[in-house]
Amino acid sequence: MYPMQYIEPVFRPPSEWKSLILQVTNGCSWNKCTFCDMYTAEQKRFRPRPLAELEAEVQSILAQGLPVYRVFLADGDAMTLSFRRLNDIMDMLNHYLPHRPRVSAYCLPRNLNNKTAEELSILRKKGLSLLYVGCESGDDELLSLINKGETYDSSLAALEKMAEAGIKRSVMVLNGLGGPHLSQQHALNTAQLMNAAQPEYLSSLVVEFPNGEARFAAPFNGRWRKLNRQELFTEMELLLANLSLRNTIFRSDHASNYLVLKGVLGKDKEALLNTVRTAMTQPGRIPLREEWQRGL
Secondary structure, eight states, X not given: XXXXXXXXXXXXXXXXXXXXXXXXXXXXXXXXXXXXXXXXXXXGOOEEOOHHHHHHHHHHHHHTTOOOSEEEEESTTGGGSOHXXXXXXXXXXXXXXXTOOEEEEEEOGGGGTTOOHHHHHHHHHTTXXXXXXXXXXXXXXXXXXXXOSOOHHHHHHHHHHHXXXXXXXXXXXXXXXXXXXXXXXXXXXXXXXXXXXXXXXXXXXXXXXXXXSHHHHGGGTTOOOOOOHHXXXXXXXXXXXXXXXXXXXXXXXXXXXXXXXXXXXXXXXXXXXXXXXXXXXXXXXXXXXXXXXXXX
16 A cells, blocks of 8 residues: 555564554564564564654655555564654654554564653553564463563563553464473463453464474474364363453454454353364364465
8 A cells, every 4th residue: 555665574463454564673683583484584684774764754655645544663673672762753653644543563572671661651642552462472481492582471571561551462372382292381371471461452373384394393302293273273272261351352363373263352252162162073164264275
């Protein structure tokens, strides 16, 4: 929709498909997670982009008469920028977009270590109202194996800081991340983390490796393999059964998922569990995505 000059590839959440994707950084400052190949290309080496470049891009969009209803701050690690720089970006957006469209970004928990809840609240009041947080798991053993650089405690602290600032949180977790050996503790500890945080949105994706799984599997010392569909459903059932969420919009409809699930937890918990159990026990009763439909 918006003609922009990007350093490719550019990734954004599915729900941001109508947003102006403003590439305030290139790549990811951490870029060590073994499950992620999104920013490993040479041209994706991390760097912040100057405010003047961003301002010129916004001016160009407006000069073409294109409406802006939402803005997504790319790439994968925009929130690593200092509060001062993020504040300048929000001031620039509010200057050119006085109707204050909703602004969102990806966020690693560590991104908030150098930001107070009060600073986040200032950004929220200027329009930054939603952060997409890749927690992946609540299990510390698994988080260490995938070199996430986070723990249960660091993830919870960041999610609580966002909530204190009034910023909505859309958390992503990865079904199948621990393989068969760590599947149970992955599901149980992830449920515990979500119960403690009570995020506004929760999404489950299936871990996939378009560029091969050798780098990811190496730290598991032969104890990892991809879960089959039945095992993925078993892990999902365990996760859902142990979630005690009060009002969280739940989605498992990313292209990576075989089984599409949508609902609000907790009011739809039993219905979602019934869908998963039906898929497990009555093959063919619930429509599933075929491999060619998964778009990976």
